[in-house]
Amino acid sequence: MFDNPATNSPHLRKSGSKSLFVDPGVNGSVSEMGDLKGSSSPLHITTMVPSPIFLWRFKVVLFLFWALCCCKIGWDSVMRMSIDLRDLFLYEAFLYYNPLLLVTMMVWLWGVNLWVFSQGSVNYSKVFDLDHNHLTHREMWKCSMWLTIIVPTSMTAYLYLYSHGEVSLAASQPVLLYIAFALVLIFPFDIFYLSTRYFLLRTLWRIAFPLQPITFPDFFLADILTSMVKVFSDLERSVCRMVHRQVATIAWFEADAVCGSHQIAIPLVLVFPYICRLLQCLRQYKDTKEKxxxxxxxxxxxxxPVIFLSALKYHVMADSWTSFYRPLWLFSSVINSLYSFYWDVTRDWDLSGFTKIFKFSRPSYISTLLYGRQWVYFWVIGSNLVLRCAWTYKLSAHLRHNYITVFTITAMEMLRRFQWIFFRVENEWNKITKSHPMGEISLEEDKLLGSTTTHDV
Known part of the structure; x- marks a missing residue:
């Protein structure tokens, strides 16, 4: 009486074939299904899908092939230039692409930061007041991968075209790249992570004009920008040369050029992130009255004083610089380096919270390697002091022409900021957990996830 008449209907079976409907309680149903899969029935469709490991290896091989081609084409293009113009040729190419290369490096490192936080007990989304739709380390690495492909490709095209006499096409490469990045950043449509781009632009606006109460993302990003002042300096000079149509003109005499290295705009750009951070501190004192x-x-x-005394090197007599301004610049550099180092260790990091860093909720390679090892803390403190001094020295004006040295020091400063982020966010998370018990934090997160209105950041 419980038989399904549809299963016994002859209209649902082909002649000489088995039933398409199989009762799971009947013995032999599995074998019948196996016969069905192995039959030559038109209902059976075989799809070949490559494994994820194969796709990953294919992408790695393709990326390495692309990197090898860029290096080969770039090297051959540089060797085509005459020896007397080769260094200036590289210097100008580096001027245009140095800012975007450093930004690419910082995006990669930020993705590593997010990955480490996701593996551990630090709830960085709570620290930055983000919702569940924020970008994870996977999205950050995807963005950085595209940056890693696009920027060197444009740089290789610039070197190749200029060395082969296509000056106008070479000049268009950095211009088009900068325009494309600007358009993607301000694109008003809901693509390319609109909410994240809006969050970044809004935070940058709050940094430049600290008229509202300061939040943790505001001064956190402002601190990162102080480590990227070299990026803004080269960016200003690059845009200046693009506006004045001086791209791909290696015969320019830099000291007297409109966008040369001696212009007053350079120290103003260098000091701007520090001034913004200073105004944030004053605004914070106005709101909290904390000394x-x-x-x-x-x-x-x-x-x-470190930045402006260094800029005076090209605007005062050599004797005055050697006898008065240079010792004053060295003294101000030592004060800035030691003060910043002291603040990093005692205030931004809070040594009492060092024992919790790299303490993950589940075992991982990094936790086994780093957690509980004293050399990690000695390395962080020692390297922070050395790189603080090196970064202050980089602000010296006489290093502007040594682009390889400046790039190396700037990359080292970003690595210092990269490890600074771990302890800074950890310290902020400790403050949150002390002021709000974990039960209250979980309740707030449940309310946020259950809310119908979300804010994608």
Whole structure:
């Protein structure tokens, strides 16, 4: 009485074939299904899907082939230039692409930061007040991968075209690249992570004009920007040369050029992130009346004499620079380096929280390698001091022409900032967990996930 008449209907079976409907309670149903899969029935469709490991290996091989081609074409293009123009040729190419290469490196490192936080007990989304739709380390690495492909490809095209006499086409390469990046950043449509781009632009606006109460993402990003002042300096000079149509003109005499290395705009661009951070500290003191905000503002103010005294090298007599301004610049550099180092260790990191860093909720390779090892903390403190001093020295004006040295020091400063982020975010998370018990934090997260209105950041 419980038989399904549809299963016994002859209209649902082909002549000489088995039933398409199989009762799971009947013995032999599995074998019948196996016969069905192995039959030559037109209902059976075989699809060949490559394995994820194969796709990953194919992408790696393709990426290595592309990198090898870029290196080969770039090297041959440089060797085509005459010896007396080769260094200036490289210097100008590096000027245009150095900012975007450093930004690419910072995006890669930020993705590593997010990955480590996701493996551990630090809830970085709570620290930055993000919702569940924020970009993870996978999306950040995807963006950085595209940057890694696009920027060197444009640089290789610039070197190749200029060395083969196509000056106008070579000049268009960095211009088109900068325009494309600007358009993607301000694109108003809901593609390319619109909410994240809006969050970044809004935070940059709040940094430049600290008229509202300061939040953690505001001064966190501002601190990162102080490590990228070289990016803004080269970016200003590159845009200036593009506006004045001086791209791909290696015969320019830099000292007297409109966009040369001696112009007053360079120290102004270098000091701008420090001034923004100083104003943030003053605004924070106005809101909280904490004296530590004034001491933090004093720390950023010590960078101002370092930058402007260094710029005086090209605007004063050589004797005056050697006898008066250079010793004053060295003294201000030592003060800035030591003050910044002290603040990093005692305030931004809070040594009492060092024992929790790299303490993951589940075992991982990094936790086994780093957690509980004293050399990690000695390395972080020692390298922070050395790189702080090196970064202050990089602000010296006489290093502007040594683009390889400046790029190396800037990359090292980004590595210092990369390891600084771990302890800074960890310290902020410790403050949140102390002020709000974990039960309250979980309740707030449940309310956020259950809310119908979300804010994609």
């Amino acid at each position: 530590s905000s004034l001491l933090n503002a004093l720390k950023y103010s010590t960078a101002v």
